Amino acid sequence: MMMMPSDKTPQHIRLDERNHVEKPLLDQLAGLGWEVIDLEMKQEPKQTFRQNFDEVVLGSR
Numbered sequence: 001m002m003m004m005p006s007d008k009t010p011q012h013i014r015l016d017e018r019n020h021v022e023k024p025l026l027d028q029l030a031g032l033g034w035e036v037i038d039l040e041m042k043q044e045p046k047q048t049f050r051q052n053f054d055e056v057v058l059g060s061r
Helices: 017-031
Strands: none
16 A cells, blocks of 8 residues: 655645635725625525525625
8 A cells, every 4th residue: 555645845835725815815805895704614504695505606685
């Protein structure tokens, strides 16, 4: 059985997607006048104006 190598990326250059991708995009959209709903990771569909998380397009409110 072949073992996969462990992650050797140094800690100082590891990116976390929330802080380095998602949050800057939300901040940029807010700066353009978008209404941003920034929720925690644990959320219910109704908090995002959806019936379930299979809905990827939000209707107008």
